[in-house]
Amino acid sequence: MKRLLSSVRDGRGFDIVLVAFPLGFLFLMAGLPLLYNILMSFQEVDMFSLGTFLRPFVGFKNYSDLFAQPETWPILGNTAIFVIGSIAGQFLIGFGLALFFWVNFPGASWLRGLFLVSWVMPGLVVGAIWNWILSGDFGVLNFMLRETGIISGNIFWRSDPNYSLYAVIMANIWLGTAFNMILLSVGLASIPGDLYEAAELDGANAWQRFWTITLPMMRSTIGAIISLGLIFTLQQFDLFAAITSGGPNNSSNVTQYWAWDLSFRQYDFAKGATISVIMIVFVMFASVVYVRSTRHEVRG
Amino acid sequence: MSDTNRNRLMLVIAIIMAAIYLFPLYWMYITALKSGSEMFATPPSFWPSEPQWGTYTFVWESRGMGRYLWNSLVIAFGSVTLITVLGVGCAYVLARYRNVWVDIGLFLILMLQVLPASLMITPIFVGFSQLGMLNYPRLAVIIAIAAKSMPFFVVLVRATFMAVPQELEEAALVDGNSRVGAFFNIVLPLARNGILVSAILIFMQAFGEFVYSKSIIQAVELQPASVGLNSFMGPNTNEWNRIMAYATIYVTPILAIFVLLQRRIVSGLTSGAIK
Numbered sequence: 001m002k003r004l005l006s007s008v009r010d011g012r013g014f015d016i017v018l019v020a021f022p023l024g025f026l027f028l029m030a031g032l033p034l035l036y037n038i039l040m041s042f043q044e045v046d047m048f049s050l051g052t053f054l055r056p057f058v059g060f061k062n063y064s065d066l067f068a069q070p071e072t073w074p075i076l077g078n079t080a081i082f083v084i085g086s087i088a089g090q091f092l093i094g095f096g097l098a099l100f101f102w103v104n105f106p107g108a109s110w111l112r113g114l115f116l117v118s119w120v121m122p123g124l125v126v127g128a129i130w131n132w133i134l135s136g137d138f139g140v141l142n143f144m145l146r147e148t149g150i151i152s153g154n155i156f157w158r159s160d161p162n163y164s165l166y167a168v169i170m171a172n173i174w175l176g177t178a179f180n181m182i183l184l185s186v187g188l189a190s191i192p193g194d195l196y197e198a199a200e201l202d203g204a205n206a207w208q209r210f211w212t213i214t215l216p217m218m219r220s221t222i223g224a225i226i227s228l229g230l231i232f233t234l235q236q237f238d239l240f241a242a243i244t245s246g247g248p249n250n251s252s253n254v255t256q257y258w259a260w261d262l263s264f265r266q267y268d269f270a271k272g273a274t275i276s277v278i279m280i281v282f283v284m285f286a287s288v289v290y291v292r293s294t295r296h297e298v299r300g
Numbered sequence: 301m302s303d304t305n306r307n308r309l310m311l312v313i314a315i316i317m318a319a320i321y322l323f324p325l326y327w328m329y330i331t332a333l334k335s336g337s338e339m340f341a342t343p344p345s346f347w348p349s350e351p352q353w354g355t356y357t358f359v360w361e362s363r364g365m366g367r368y369l370w371n372s373l374v375i376a377f378g379s380v381t382l383i384t385v386l387g388v389g390c391a392y393v394l395a396r397y398r399n400v401w402v403d404i405g406l407f408l409i410l411m412l413q414v415l416p417a418s419l420m421i422t423p424i425f426v427g428f429s430q431l432g433m434l435n436y437p438r439l440a441v442i443i444a445i446a447a448k449s450m451p452f453f454v455v456l457v458r459a460t461f462m463a464v465p466q467e468l469e470e471a472a473l474v475d476g477n478s479r480v481g482a483f484f485n486i487v488l489p490l491a492r493n494g495i496l497v498s499a500i501l502i503f504m505q506a507f508g509e510f511v512y513s514k515s516i517i518q519a520v521e522l523q524p525a526s527v528g529l530n531s532f533m534g535p536n537t538n539e540w541n542r543i544m545a546y547a548t549i550y551v552t553p554i555l556a557i558f559v560l561l562q563r564r565i566v567s568g569l570t571s572g573a574i575k
Contacts, residue, residue, distance in 0.1 A: 010478040015396070018389030022450065023405065025386055029447030030412045033423035040423060051430055097317070105310040111318050113566045117325065120501075120558045120565075122508020124526040125547045128533060129324045132331065132540045138340050140327060147343075174324065186570045237418040238510045241530060256418045263422045264515050276419035287414040291407060 034280070040273035047267055062274040071250050078165055079234075079254040085166070086236075087229040089173035091222075094180030101181075102188045112185060115178035123175070127242020130171035134158055134243070161251035164244045168252055171239050176232060180225055187221030188214070220293050227290035234283050255279050325555075332356070332545040339541050352541070359545045363532060365525065369550070371438065372524035375513065376506040378442035379449065380499050386446070387453040388495060392487065394454065395461035413451035417511045420448070425515055437517040444512045449502050456501070456568060460494025461487070497568035500561065504554050525550050 007013030041062055043055040066072055101112045118126065133141050136156035145151045157167035191214065199209050215222075237256055240246055246253035246261060253261075255275055263272030319326075331339060333351040359365065394402055394409075424444050425434075433440045464487055472482040488495075510526040517523050529550065532543055558565060 009480050014479040014483070015393045019393045019405070022386040022390035022454070023408075026409070026412055026447060026450060029424075029443060030415065030420070033420055033427060034415070036427055037420075037423040040426065045426070050426060053430070100317070101314065103310060105307040105314070107311055108314065110562070111314050113562045114318055114559075115321055116562070116566060116569075117322065117555055117558060120504050120554060121551050122510070122526055122554070124508065124510050124529050125328075125551050126324075128529060128543055128547050129328045131533065132544065133324060133327060135540075138342070138344070140344050143342070143344055174321075177321075182566060182570060231414045235414075235416040235418070237416070238526075241510065241514070242533065245535075256416050260418045260421060260511065260515070263425070269422055269426055272422040276422055279419055280415060283414050283416060284411060287411050290414075291410050 037273050037276050037280070040270055041277045043270060045268075045270040045273070050269070058270075062270050066271060066274050071253070075250060075253050075255060075258050078250075078252065079256075081165060082169055082172075082236075082254050083230060083233045085169040086172045086176065086233045087226060089169070090176040090180045090229055091226065093173065093177045095184055097177070097181045098184035098188055101185060112181070115181060118175050118177070119179045123236075123238025124242050126171060126175050127239045130167070130174070130239070131158065131243045134167050134170070158244055159248055161248055164248060164252035168239050168243050171243060172233065172236055175236075175239070176229065179232075180229065183225050183228075184218070184221065187218050187225075191217045223293035224290055227286050227293065230286040231283060231290065234279065234286070328544045328547055328551075331541055332548045334541050336541065340538075355541055355545045356549065359542050360549065363528060363546060365528070365546065365549060367521060368523065368525040368528040371522055372507050372526070375438055375441055375445065375509065375524050376503050378438070379445040379506040380503045382442060382446040383450045383453050383502055384495070384499055387450050388457060388488075391454045391457035392461050392483065392491075395458045396466070409451045409454055412447075413455070415448075417444075417448055421511055421515045424512075428516065434516065437519065437522055440516050441509070441512045444516070445506050445509055448512075449505060453498050453502050456498040457491070457495055460491045460498070460568075463494070464490045493564070494568060497561070497564050500557065501565060501569065504557070507554060 004013065008017055042057055042059060044058050044061075045055055049055045097112075097115070101108050133139055134157035136142065136154050136159065139154075139157070141157070142151070142154045145155070155163055157163050195213050195217070196209060199213055204212065234256055237260065240252070240254065240257040244252040246257050250258075256279060259272045259275040259279065262268045262275065330346065330348060332355060333348040333353070334345070335348075335350060335352050338345060338349060394406055421444075428434055428440050428444075433443075468486055468490070469482050472486045473479070477485065508526055509524070510530070513524050513527050514530065517527065529543070529546055532539075532546055537543065
């Protein structure tokens with residue numbers, strides 16, 4: 001007993017205590033729910049069996065039911081469009097901005113940091129602001145597009161099934177661009193400057209320098225940012241809740257919102273769990289890519 | 301073109317780009333000050349003709365914002381405290397050793413970081429309801445947020461601990477400190493700034509958290525401001541000036557903290573997420 005105490009105070013035991021509590025907590029509150037989720041996706045869960053663990057097992061019935069529903073494939077398609085559209089927009093605009101701010105001028109780093117306000121704001125507030133900007137009759141976006149002659153009539157961003165998903169994508173691009181830009185700036189700053197000097201002496205123009213030095217040197221950063229983007233876009237929930245609620249008629253619904261909607265609006269917890277399991281497999285895949293691309297840094 | 305002129309030109313372009321990017325924020329502040337009729341004017345006015353400051357007090361009282369913000373604060377402080385108490389030690393150990401176990405632990409933590417809250421809420425809600433945790437909804441939300449955000453915190457703080465030279469700790473041990481003493485007297489003070497910045501980041505996240513609060517907290521008087529904003533925005537609302545006033549009151553403190561500590565927050569964020 002005494003040896004144990006002194007080990008905790010002055011030896012290996014100290015480290016073990018420090019690590020055991022947080023890891024135990026994470027296992028209880030994140031690991032177990034994960035397993036419980038998988039269990040529920042094979043059970044029949046309704047309001048009456050919510051309080052018990054021993055629910056009837058139904059095998060893969062939840063999965064087959066899910067894919068028999070007519071809205072499943074469109075929603076999966078929406079998720080793909082949402083993810084690809086958001087990541088492409090965030091990354092391209094973010095990269096453009098990062099390249100611009102890379103040219104060092106007084107005030108550059110302060111102004112660059114200011115862009116991050118979009119990222120620290122609560123998602124619900126961002127959603128509320130965009131909801132108002134995208135409003136059909138009185139929205140300022142429609143006004144600007146009309147004035148510049150891009151559209152002739154108002155677009156009903158939130159209630160037109162052809163546009164509702166893109167309304168959320170737009171808001172999400174705004175939300176995530178700054179984060180992409182900051183991380184890309186860090187990557188750019190770590191490229192040694194003498195590479196460019198050498199290339200300039202060899203007569204390479206700006207375009208060639210970008211393709212032969214900047215992009216190859218940024219490869220692992222870009223890989224990490226794209227996979228982080230995938231992770232963050234699949235976590236995006238607040239904007240859907242604040243702008244379209246997945247509507248109209250599921251035209252802007254994505255899996256992460258649908259899973260919640262099934263569980264907490266339609267009280268079909270088994271279906272919600274089933275979608276969660278499918279999506280978590282995807283997210284896990286993305287995170288393996290992310291961890292691999294930052295592995296060198298993680299090890300220091 | 302001389303260097304100063306080039307710098308000035310770049311600065312002007314940068315300010316214009318920042319202005320375009322931050323326009324939604326400007327629009328929130330401006331809309332909050334417009335009257336009901338000015339808000340729906342075509343063409344929209346980009347500067348309020350008669351600022352309606354009374355909207356703020358009206359919204360604050362009619363929506364009971366004091367209570368909502370108090371709940372947000374309770375939830376945010378609770379989660380930050382729990383995360384800091386548990387996360388700092390974990391980050392320290394993960395920064396101090398290099399072996400297979402540390403790699404495995406880091407990998408698991410990074411994996412947990414990526415689980416979307418809206419997918420995890422189903423099992424958490426069902427599990428909490430079975431344990432009777434739903435009778436303490438704010439505590440349940442705090443625990444759920446802590447489990448969600450702790451991995452991020454550990455990754456950020458670990459980067460801070462990596463920057464503390466190990467020689468200092470070894471010197472303290474040679475001088476007769478115990479491990480506990482060296483940790484609290486030497487390592488923690490040196491890592492204080494990094495821990496503080498990470499805690500502020502977590503605080504801002506928890507202050508705006510929505511999914512868990514919306515699903516777990518049913519009683520209106522215990523709900524945080526994000527849920528309050530959500531119920532304010534009905535499907536066919538036309539009170540946009542009031543909603544924007546609500547949003548203004550809600551985010552302005554966060555924005556103020558961010559602008560004040562911007563440099564530290566940005567560098568803390570980038571050191572952990574990616575090198």
